[in-house]
Amino acid sequence: MYAVRIVAMKFRVVNRPIERSQCFLSNLRCADEAIWRRLSRTRRIHHRSGSRGSPAAGDGTGSTALDARAQGGHPMIRMVSVPSALLLAALAAVVTPARPAALQEGLASRIVATDPGAYRQLKAVHAGAGGMAFAGLLNRGAIGPHFNFLHRGEIPAGSGIGHHFHNMVEEMFVILDGEAQFTINGRTAQLKGPVAVVCRAGDSHAILNTGDSTLQWMNFQVATVVGAGDAFDLGDDRVGVAVDRVPTFMHRELDPSLVRPAGGRGRGAAPAADPGVRSRRLFGPTVFRSPWAYVDHVIVEPGASTPEATHDHVGEAYYVLAGSGTVTIAGETAPIARWNAIPVRLDETSRFTNTGTEPLELLVVGVARDMETKLANLQELNRP
Numbered sequence: 001m002y003a004v005r006i007v008a009m010k011f012r013v014v015n016r017p018i019e020r021s022q023c024f025l026s027n028l029r030c031a032d033e034a035i036w037r038r039l040s041r042t043r044r045i046h047h048r049s050g051s052r053g054s055p056a057a058g059d060g061t062g063s064t065a066l067d068a069r070a071q072g073g074h075p076m077i078r079m080v081s082v083p084s085a086l087l088l089a090a091l092a093a094v095v096t097p098a099r100p101a102a103l104q105e106g107l108a109s110r111i112v113a114t115d116p117g118a119y120r121q122l123k124a125v126h127a128g129a130g131g132m133a134f135a136g137l138l139n140r141g142a143i144g145p146h147f148n149f150l151h152r153g154e155i156p157a158g159s160g161i162g163h164h165f166h167n168m169v170e171e172m173f174v175i176l177d178g179e180a181q182f183t184i185n186g187r188t189a190q191l192k193g194p195v196a197v198v199c200r201a202g203d204s205h206a207i208l209n210t211g212d213s214t215l216q217w218m219n220f221q222v223a224t225v226v227g228a229g230d231a232f233d234l235g236d237d238r239v240g241v242a243v244d245r246v247p248t249f250m251h252r253e254l255d256p257s258l259v260r261p262a263g264g265r266g267r268g269a270a271p272a273a274d275p276g277v278r279s280r281r282l283f284g285p286t287v288f289r290s291p292w293a294y295v296d297h298v299i300v301e302p303g304a305s306t307p308e309a310t311h312d313h314v315g316e317a318y319y320v321l322a323g324s325g326t327v328t329i330a331g332e333t334a335p336i337a338r339w340n341a342i343p344v345r346l347d348e349t350s351r352f353t354n355t356g357t358e359p360l361e362l363l364v365v366g367v368a369r370d371m372e373t374k375l376a377n378l379q380e381l382n383r384p
Helices: 002-014 018-049 065-070 081-095 371-376
Strands: 120-123 131-138 147-155 160-165 169-175 179-184 187-192 195-199 205-208 215-223 232-236 251-253 277-283 292-300 314-322 325-329 332-336 340-344 349-353 360-368
Touching: 131 215, 131 340, 147 314, 160 179, 169 179, 169 205, 179 195, 187 195, 195 205, 195 277, 215 360, 292 349, 360 371
Parallel strands: none
Antiparallel strands: 120 131, 131 147, 147 215, 160 205, 160 232, 169 195, 169 215, 179 187, 179 205, 195 251, 277 292, 292 360, 314 340, 314 360, 325 332, 325 349
């Protein structure tokens, strides 16, 4: 009875903020003394009642806490081993840091669906015309330390993102439909979607929807330095500017007819044995000034699967442009569908399977662990 009460008292002592948990050994000694005093009183009562020779509970030897202390032993160990174990377990629960949520979550909860109902409405983004709506699908660190985010949103007709710089991060604007004017370093060109436009660190950029329908838009951002993020607005909405006939900046159309049978896809894998998998390298590692390694366009035909990829050096962010299927990461499988975002982290394995009746179309962004890793594996990452 006494031991149970002391356990309850002890738990109240240690059930405090983590910053005070360093005192747990002192608290344990205090609980030890309290148990010893109560057991001493119990022994005196037993003496008066004639039960002096009764064995101590939980010991089996007949010795008491007093005997243990006289012999130099620890009564918490000799007399109350079960309460002591409970106390230590409670202490471990208090002082041991919780397992990160990222390690606890299942694969299905990691996959993020595009939900226009969750978009935030913003006006004059980077001093741009009109307004837009977007939400973050993947956040900082989702696939590796240098990955900042994947944003997904809509840009109404006549609206855009104003002319601005990022000096510590790189971005890739993607429009999935319609057409827009893209500006890189003050030069503007009209492009039709689906198309991807890269803006390297230190280059100014902007986008303006000059069509008559709302644009489906995405933005990937990768940092040159872990955790970095910066912006410098030029106060220029790019409305009414001169438009070049030929774009003077790096861009790629997301054209399925240009996607060929898959090879290593920049990760050193053997060429795909499944003829139902095709891949195109949109941007390679030398395009980027950060640990951003590549951007790929992948098509998986119905019934086909990608080779299992090991992500020793490069984490990947996938966005499902069309179709449906499953993804298997580290042995766990979950369904995927159009407009889902899937992060595959460093040191994981991944495989995609088309379980539907239409081609599974994927946009893949690969980011190396760090710049040293990217440079050390540059030849491998340059593979188409």
